Amino acid sequence: MPARKSVAVLISGRGTNLRALIDSTLAADHPARIALVLSNRADAEGLEIAKAAGIETAVIPSKGKERAEFDAILYTVLRAKGIDYICLAGFMRLLTTDFVQAWYGRMINIHPSLLPAFRGTDVHARVIESGTRFTGCSVHFVSPEVDAGPIILQAAIPVPQDATADSIAAAVLEQEHALYPQALRLLAAGRLSIEGQRVRIGQQTA
Ligand code: GRF
Numbered sequence: 644m645p646a647r648k649s650v651a652v653l654i655s656g657r658g659t660n661l662r663a664l665i666d667s668t669l670a671a672d673h674p675a676r677i678a679l680v681l682s683n684r685a686d687a688e689g690l691e692i693a694k695a696a697g698i699e700t701a702v703i704p705s706k707g708k709e710r711a712e713f714d715a716i717l718y719t720v721l722r723a724k725g726i727d728y729i730c731l732a733g734f735m736r737l738l739t740t741d742f743v744q745a746w747y748g749r750m751i752n753i754h755p756s757l758l759p760a761f762r763g764t765d766v767h768a769r770v771i772e773s774g775t776r777f778t779g780c781s782v783h784f785v786s787p788e789v790d791a792g793p794i795i796l797q798a799a800i801p802v803p804q805d806a807t808a809d810s811i812a813a814a815v816l817e818q819e820h821a822l823y824p825q826a827l828r829l830l831a832a833g834r835l836s837i838e839g840q841r842v843r844i845g846q847q848t849a
Pocket of ligand 1: 656657658659660661689732733734753754755816819
């Protein structure tokens with residue numbers, strides 16, 4: 644089996660998607676390993692999940708830093724660690740266009756809606772207000788425009804009549820935990836290619 648790809652997961656909070664990614668990469672045939680978990684907040688609960696799994700962690704406090712300054716430090720840390728791919732998992736910090744372009748095709752994010760609908764924050768309340776019958780989650784490549792990059796995988800669920808923002812959040816999160824690991828596996832196995840705004844999923848080659 645070829646050497647596993649090194650993945651950095653960037654977080655800002657509780658890290659349930661991080662946990663799902665860590666668990667999935669424990670599989671013996673997985674093409675990636677999580678080499679680094681990096682947070683812009685020292686109090687992110689996800690850091691404890693990483694430590695408990697024996698994964699190296701790093702904190703780059705973002706408060707008071709210019710975007711370009713933060714991203715330059717981030718870039719240096721990722722390069723020093725030999726990172727191949729980045730997964731954003733609840734990372735609540737906008738990245739500069741320069742950084743995003745440098746990692747284009749190698750950085751993915753999970754968003755709790757069926758993109759391109761409901762980009763941005765406060766998604767579930769807006770879903771309910773809109774009257775839409777379905778929602779879900781999307782894993783996409785990160786592009787300079789927020790939540791607008793090429794979509795890799797999506798999962799959809801119905802929005803029940805009596806849904807609340809919290810109930811939808813919980814139902815979507817469950818889908819996220821299954822979807823994100825699938826997308827990382829495809830990415831690390833080299834099975835994804837970007838054609839404009841579309842992502843082609845190729846056959847397993849090895
Ligand atoms: C998830 O809902 C994800 O879609 C969004 O931020 C949340 C992160 O949750 N980008 P967690 O930290 O992985 O639990």
